[in-house]
Amino acid sequence: MRLQELLAHLHDFTSKGNANPFITSLEMDSREVKKGSLFFCVKGSTFDGHSFAKQAEEKGAVTIIAQEDVDVSIPVIKVRDTKRVMAVLADAFYNHPTQKLQLIGVTGTNGKTSITHIVEQICQAAGRKTGLIGTMYTKIGTTKIEMKNTTPESLFLQKSFQRMVAEKVETAIMEVSSHALDIGRVHGCDFDIAVFSNLTQDHLDYHGTMHEYRRVKGLLFTGLGYRFDPNRPKFAVLNADDPATLEYIRSTSATIITYGINQSSDIMAKNISMTASGTTFELITPVGSYNINMRLIGMFSVYNVLAAIATCMVSRIPLSTIIGAVETVTGVPGRFEIVDKGQDFTVIVDYAHTPDSLRSVLNTVKQFSYGKVIVVIGCGGDRDRSKRPIMAQIAVSNADVSIFTSDNPRSEDPIQILKDMEAGVKGETYITIPDREKAIFYAVSNAGEGDIIIIAGKGHETYQIIGENTYDFDDRLVAARAIKELI
Ligand SMILES: CC(=O)N[C@H]1[C@@H](OP(=O)(O)OP(=O)(O)OC[C@H]2O[C@@H](n3ccc(=O)[nH]c3=O)[C@H](O)[C@@H]2O)O[C@H](CO)[C@@H](O)[C@@H]1O[C@H](C)C(=O)N[C@@H](C)C(=O)N[C@H](CCC(=O)O)C(=O)O
Ligand SMILES: Nc1ncnc2c1ncn2[C@@H]1O[C@H](COP(=O)(O)OP(=O)(O)OP(=O)(O)O)[C@@H](O)[C@H]1O
Ligand SMILES: N[C@H](CCC[C@H](N)C(=O)O)C(=O)O
């Protein structure tokens, strides 16, 4: 695409002359620049992309988009905010891919990965080709691409959507993090259905207050617009049991569909009954009631399934197909994943890394344990510090044995993170073992018949970040080794 053709999509920029080079790729990382690239100078938390403009030119870039002056001899387009412009131009460069498929965005503190995977499984049962973008990977058909972020930057996003369109994906399902909404990674995404799971404490390091966190999450719903296009109706799928839903209802003109267990809603679950191997409930919908028997367990899983059912209904999948698929839905790796090496106690690896998810998962296992509940829990470094004492308190209040350990300490001192956790626990017993492997081994060696060990916080992660280094570490493999060596 030629530069001037691309610039036709921008309304606020300055440039000298009318150069019109052919643009072969859009890049935000100078290391990725090729001959013919257009390079965006993005200010990050570690680097200022403007300082790589020269390097980009040397590597063959033909245009620079910057928000400050840069010293290069190729055309420079100066804009107010390079990241916002990047999202608009990525959408244009890749030929508006999200207008060519059905795009479902899922936001909320907990449950995004779970809901997107349930929706994916239902869509596939309906014979649709799907794409998925989220914490675990970007998946197009059966190809998986690993990423650093839950919601990637706009360049990667739009390129992925273009690939999905090329591969005839009909429905793309993505997790939309609050960071992405705030930074504008999803500007340029034309969502058809926006889904809200819940809002509880997390990421206060970034958003500052719950009020601000709630506002930012709401951008997904305000972004659905105030206009109604009969050819492309928009839907907001909202959790009636979460107080933030009232605000989100007010902020969009999209058609609302609610789900819930306690408050009256369009899609409801009643008469819920759980065993260690599954859950049954009565599904109430505007078109009838149905008995559901699914393999997922926990009240939180009922919420996730309700969200997925409501989403798939407005996505125009027949209810009979949805119900059939829900009964066979399997969990996501690292979410309530059981490590079974034939031992006489249960080991569960789970991704609970927020106060609410930890409480949910411990409440669930308490219902089925006929022995002790042992929890291994740490809190990530360079993340919300205020959740640490709360999570420690939730652990000691809900488990019989609490073992505090490290999660991903990142640049923080692991001992200080543990002290932050311990500050939340008054007069109750816990054990602190900073080395996560030793903590897991300790839990396994202290488990007896019928006990349940929950290893929380890292779920599917296959690494541990300590300082600048990333080490191989997988809770599931460490637990399996502990069982093999100790039992
Ligand atoms: C705070 C934050 O959001 N950081 C994101 C940011 O990194 P950064 O600000 O450190 O970038 P930087 O390294 O300073 O680089 C600035 C610019 O210089 C460029 N550069 C850099 C070096 C070089 O040699 N040449 C060059 O051109 C970079 O490509 C970039 O354009 O831009 C990166 C590239 O897009 C992101 O991967 C990175 O996310 C990091 C990994 C992160 O941890 N983000 C978290 C806070 C986050 O976004 N989390 C959410 C929510 C998770 C959840 O679900 O709970 C998420 O969506 O992932
Ligand atoms: N609806 C829910 N409500 C509360 N807790 C939940 C819910 N769904 C899942 N959980 C818990 O939260 C953990 C993380 O779930 P999931 O990965 O689906 O969330 P996420 O929103 O994608 O998280 P992230 O923000 O890290 O991407 C699960 O392992 C489980 O313990
Ligand atoms: N998406 C979350 C994941 C946290 C997982 C936990 N293991 C940690 O490292 O804190 C975040 O980046 O805050």
Ligand SMILES: [Mg+2]
């Ligand atoms: Mg996720």
